[in-house]
């Protein structure tokens with residue numbers, strides 16, 4: 291891997307502490323950092339190199355999944371960390387940073403390969419990019435890369451404005467937009483699941499698939515983020531980015547050894563094939579909800595409007611479910627149902643592919659209780675891929691019984707999303723980052739939903755905390771003759787699907 295200087299804006303902040311340092315340390319332990327690596331942390335706080343290193347060490351103790359093997363290795367890791375006080379708006383501070391960066395590069399005798407990681411609020415992206423350019427930090431004899439965190443814009447127009455400004459200082463191939471869902475190991479395995487299994491590849495069409503369900507349930511509420519969340523809601527916080535990225539990853543067809551460019555192209559094609567919603571029609575295919583008081587894991591919790599910092603009359607969405615149709619030859623006629631919400635019964639992110647049931651149409655025997663074939667991709671917190679097939683059940687009047695094949699046992703201690711993504715950014719592999727085409731098309735598709743919410747054209751349904759969202763979300767699927775899989779609502783689960791749930795859990 292090429293020698294790199296990692297320049298971290300927001301080095302004193304929460305994301306750096308909880309995700310970035312632990313990821314870097316885990317990469318270091320796994321031998322996946324460049325041999326010649328140097329990190330410069332930036333913030334307004336008056337820290338010295340020593341206090342910076344002590345803070346990083348503290349964050350590793352708190353958040354790393356790896357024990358420090360020995361004091362020596364931790365010391366080796368921290369040795370390359372330097373700190374410089376920088377106020378984002380002060381041009382002089384960038385000149386000071388340039389000096390420090392160059393002196394570290396000279397000291398280590400490494401080329402000027404600079405990775406600028408912006409772990410700061412998006413309102414600073416433009417100023418930082420411009421100052422990197424103006425100060426000369428961006429004029430290197432090696433490569434430069436810009437890694438940015440979400441949110442990337444607040445709507446279509448602001449995303450376009452931001453992109454235009456960033457592209458004055460960085461080319462598209464130098465910009466790495468993090469969507470941490472793309473770094474999740476199971477999402478990254480979606481690609482190889484298809485590529486390595488011709489059977490699955492052959493089935494991946496509207497000929498065999500009845501519907502696809504993508505769920506990201508969270509049991510947490512708004513937490514301490516009222517100021518941010520009340521302005522964005524589930525639609526901007528999760529749906530426009532993570533959920534649509536999951537949809538693209540599930541819907542693309544990838545030949546073996548696809549390049550990053552091919553993945554980007556295919557995702558763009560999927561977004562371009564999405565049936566466009568008109569603002570007035572949003573009500574037919576989008577459900578929005580807000581949690582009321584309820585019980586989560588036996589504990590009572592307050593409703594959204596009673597959370598600290600939230601206006602009692604807030605109309606913000608904490609839940610969204612939508613039906614999407616991809617109008618291309620692979621997916622025409624296959625609904626993709628997507629939902630995400632806060633204060634749901636449990637934390638689970640998964641994709642369920644429900645296959646068509648050809649026997650249903652030909653069988654005249656009502657006793658032939660046949661569960662649909664399902665491919666279940668568990669993304670988190672459990673990880674795994676399970677295929678549900680039907681087998682003759684001799685103990686059940688010759689009927690069928692679902693049986694399960696675990697296609698990919700979950701790896702112990704698999705890398706976290708940020709490890710995968712930081713590694714890819716260091717190696718310049720942009721496959722699992724959000725490219726501008728996708729981001730722009732996502733905002734474009736979501737914009738009528740934002741407008742319809744804004745104008746209250748879509749009812750805000752209530753749901754009790756600790757459930758799976760409003761009843762209208764179930765009705766969205768019921769209208770098409772389907773139901774959400776793996777919601778443990780007794781009225782939804784037939785005896786067979788309860789069997790599925792049990793056997794499925796038993797695989798983990």
Ligand SMILES: NC(=O)C1=CN([C@@H]2O[C@H](COP(=O)(O)OP(=O)(O)OC[C@H]3O[C@@H](n4cnc5c(N)ncnc54)[C@H](OP(=O)(O)O)[C@@H]3O)[C@@H](O)[C@H]2O)C=CC1
Pocket residue numbers: 299300301302303304305306308332333334335376377378379408409410411412439440441
């Ligand atoms: N925390 C998380 O889990 C996640 C965060 N994000 C995104 O990551 C980004 C950072 O979030 P987070 O770490 O939580 O935020 P914090 O508020 O914890 O940290 C903000 C950081 O920005 C620095 N900063 C703020 N203003 C200035 C300034 N004028 N000049 C120099 N530095 C400044 C602060 O340094 P100092 O105070 O020393 O000046 C601090 O290091 C945001 O865009 C957020 O949306 C995305 C996903 C998850």
Ligand SMILES: O=C1O[C@H](COP(=O)(O)O)[C@@H](O)[C@H](O)[C@H]1O
Pocket residue numbers: 508527528639670
């Ligand atoms: O980006 C975000 O993601 C988290 C959920 O991430 P996960 O990896 O725990 O599934 C969500 O809580 C947060 O609101 C959102 O900003």
